[in-house]
Amino acid sequence: xxxxxxxxxSEGSEALTLRAVARRAGVSxxxxxxxxxxxxxxxxxxxxxxxxxxxxxxxxxxxxxxxxAGLRGVAFAYLRFAIDNTAAYRxxxxxxxxxxxxxxxxxxxxxxxxxxxxxxxARLQGTGMVGDGDPKLMAVTxxxxxxxxxxxxLDGQVESVVPDAEAxxxxxxxxxxxxxxxxxx
Amino acid sequence: xxxxxxxxxSEGSEALTLRAVARRAGVSxxxxxxxxxxxxxxxxxxxxxxxxxxxxxxxxxxxxxxxxAGLRGVAFAYLRFAIDNTAAYRxxxxxxxxxxxxxxxxxxxxxxxxxxxxxxxARLQGTGMVGDGDPKLMAVTxxxxxxxxxxxxLDGQVESVVPDAEAxxxxxxxxxxxxxxxxxx
DNA sequence: ACCTGAACACCGTTCAAGT
DNA sequence: ACCTGAACACCGTTCAAGT
Numbered sequence: 490x491x492x493x494x495x496x497x498x499s500e501g502s503e504a505l506t507l508r509a510v511a512r513r514a515g516v517s518x519x520x521x522x523x524x525x526x527x528x529x530x531x532x533x534x535x536x537x538x539x540x541x542x543x544x545x546x547x548x549x550x551x552x553x554x555x556x557x558a559g560l561r562g563v564a565f566a567y568l569r570f571a572i573d574n575t576a577a578y579r580x581x582x583x584x585x586x587x588x589x590x591x592x593x594x595x596x597x598x599x600x601x602x603x604x605x606x607x608x609x610x611a612r613l614q615g616t617g618m619v620g621d622g623d624p625k626l627m628a629v630t631x632x633x634x635x636x637x638x639x640x641x642x643l644d645g646q647v648e649s650v651v652p653d654a655e656a657x658x659x660x661x662x663x664x665x666x667x668x669x670x671x672x673x674x
Numbered sequence: 675x676x677x678x679x680x681x682x683x684s685e686g687s688e689a690l691t692l693r694a695v696a697r698r699a700g701v702s703x704x705x706x707x708x709x710x711x712x713x714x715x716x717x718x719x720x721x722x723x724x725x726x727x728x729x730x731x732x733x734x735x736x737x738x739x740x741x742x743a744g745l746r747g748v749a750f751a752y753l754r755f756a757i758d759n760t761a762a763y764r765x766x767x768x769x770x771x772x773x774x775x776x777x778x779x780x781x782x783x784x785x786x787x788x789x790x791x792x793x794x795x796a797r798l799q800g801t802g803m804v805g806d807g808d809p810k811l812m813a814v815t816x817x818x819x820x821x822x823x824x825x826x827x828l829d830g831q832v833e834s835v836v837p838d839a840e841a842x843x844x845x846x847x848x849x850x851x852x853x854x855x856x857x858x859x
Numbered sequence: 860a861c862c863t864g865a866a867c868a869c870c871g872t873t874c875a876a877g878t
Numbered sequence: 879a880c881c882t883g884a885a886c887a888c889c890g891t892t893c894a895a896g897t
Binding site for chain 2: 503582583584586587588589590596599600603610618619621622623625626627629630632633634635636637638640641643644645646650651656657661664666667668669670671
Binding site for chain 1: 879880881882883
């Protein structure tokens, strides 16, 4: 069944309905209730798989290079994941699952992504490439920047204002590293 | 009718349905079709009002002070708007309206927010408080950061990892200004 | 110019029942 | 342990019709 949803998600955008999943799995409309408490639980399960895939993509980008270039590589892997898996990304961060208080599993995988970023930043602090400060706060800030870029790009809220997504990503990483203030102010 | 939706949005979260709006307006289920082409058009109209309110809130925060403190004030006004108008904010940036290709009005108001941020940054460049660079790219990056913070906070994806939202906002603005790299590297 | 009522296809969800 | 079928309340949307 999980596999059935995967296909659904890659096919349509947010026609991720219990009945459609059941149809796709060749089973009756009410069968999914044997596996998921309700629609939200289904969506949460799909989102959880998305977060796991995202973390794997980021990990893959890191091993290929380390240091600041590694961090930039992770950032680009994040952007690419979002662009290549638009529907999944929207489910993962959409309003549907905004309230995670009753979804501990999802909270856990989300925290995994954050911990991964925090570990990378702590490592860069060790090599002196990133300054002092709480690595968790820095990680959340970095994640926020990535997620914000992705949202704006996916919403088309930025296109025709900033035609070049690559240039935008470069500028964003530059600002994250060196800031907008003039050097030495 | 517009007023009817306002109330609805402030009341429930995303039970923003045509039929519910009609009920609230004390009119038949199909009456809204005289005013909106379909449900999406209704949601877009509500979102547009949200963007206008957001821009007004940011403008109000700017006039009270200028310079870097002004920029920080605008950032805090943005965060406060999102926290105080969670449902509206989710509608404005939700997946429902992700494709704006057939919603020119919404695209316009979104661009208005961006232009406002870009103008503020250009002004700071004039006073030497912000370094050289394309103010549009900087504006999009700034907006992305704000939106990302809001999303993560609203999703509760961050709470219990970073208990203090205020500290997070301060750290984010610090990074936006001075970066994560050690000074003078 | 604005509204109504009936109708259709689609949901999520429940419940009694089957193997 | 897993599935089915009928049923209920809710949608978005269309269409013929009213004032």
